[in-house]
Amino acid sequence: MAEFYSNSSVLETPSNSSAAQQTVFQYCRDMPAGFMFYLSLQFINLFLGIPANLMVLWFIHKSKSDSSTSDIFILHLAVLDTMFCLMPPLEVINIMYLNTSNILTALSFFYGVKDCSLLFLSCICLDRYMAVRHPITFTELKDRRHRAVCAAVVWLITLAYALARCVGKFPNFEKTFVVMILATFAIMVFCNISILSALRQSGPGRDEMHPVKKKAFKMVLIILAIIVFNYLPPVALFPFKQYFVPDLFICYIAYFAFGFMDISSSIQPMLYLSREKLSNFCPCKFQMCGCTTEQEVST
Template sequence: MNVSRELVTRNSSKPECVCVEGSVVFLSMVDIITFLTGQPVVVTLLWTILTSRKTPDILNFHLALFHNLQYLISLVHLCFLFLVRDEQWKVFNFLLVYAQTGGPMSLGFICFQRYVAVIHPTSYPLLKKHRYREACVATVWLFSLSFAVTNVLGSESIAPVAMAFFKNFPFFVMIAMTCMMVHSTIQTIRMLKKPGPESNKMNPAKRRAINAVRATSAITLCFYFPVTLMAKIQTTCKFACQTAPFSFLLLSAASVVDPLCHLSTLRKLFACCKCEEKPRRS
């Protein structure tokens, strides 16, 4: 992969990366593969949640919509790469901040909800009473969209101190959410692994819950956390131009892996490939 090391100046002394052919091919492939693999998975997940007889899972439904918008922005970025290449960095930066902020926040809120349901079951109804899920959804959309727009369009009109806050906010969100998820995951798994009074075997529901909690933390640590660290340690534009495509790849992969894991937890991942066996009549 040949990442561009050239710099241009746009309306100020702020340098931006210029895409060369190698990076264009890499970024366009990430955009295409992310859309083609993620869109069917998210549509299946949304349909599964909406048609389920259980109460709709608001947070996971919201996260699926969040990923779906990320796929659509990837298509926009793909168009900019070939039609308006000099301006593609705006869509690119918007997509990075959008996914880097909203993804970990959404997973953190989901993890905390599971923690309360397992560790403090008597307090779990209070989440519905106080509109916890609705507040989390509104918070994610507010911060992810506003910070993404500000990062791209507001750098020239916002004070340096305020801009530094906007730049560092995803890092602090990631640290806070990671600490919360690690604590919640450890406590939740410990509780779920305790055998019931009637049997020493773990029932399938508990096993699925453990797998879901582990998957949430694994996605955060394997995809979002490295992206946040790379963004934090970038000290020069040259270094940023080299690491940005890898961050883009990790964020795109996270948007596909997460709905796949959730479908697997719901046992719907390979439902279309399985044929139910009819019972034989004796």
């Protein structure tokens, strides 16, 4: 069964010979809005995401001596997103002109890598959750050794998943992606809501939230909104793929959903870099999923 890759193996064309030989442009020529929207966002990643992620890598390298504990996960996420942001030219060739096995294999691998970026983002969220909700345990585990091990494990899972996608012979393999995005989305939302709940609590003898915590609360709320914006469309739509008309799902729904998901490769590094401005009024170092120190929660 031929596949049109837009980021996941959930995009499978009907199993007939004419569809298998067509490009996405030819297959969806009567419904072009979906993949045109998708390609527009992909080129934003190309021109904005690459420099933004390189700046993140440079910043983490420059501030290695005083960087936060979760910077190791952010570094790996930036490397992964930089790789993904290089793909739009090859994808344009695939969508508009060619549908060859070599191009599909390359795209399949890199989109498999991108699928697993959710694992690194979940690690960041869990790290922030531990810092705010379980500060004592977080302090005891503050060394970077176990984070390096976690990052290595995530990369092993990522490479195994990407290679499995290249092989493309595993039955119902697309369900792996659906389960992964549902699980990681639930983890990210849970961690951020828990952080918001902790920040919302007033300190002893206080009727109002501390100003520092109030600013932290607003930032985490923005982060939660961005996570929902990027990942809710595929979470809400992909489990119900079988209920959609195949052509509608392939040409519209999947491309719009993946467009929102993939633009995270630009939004995430921009949010990280914005912490330099935020640090002017808040001592807390903001990452992708909240506040790094437990002091603000207990204030």
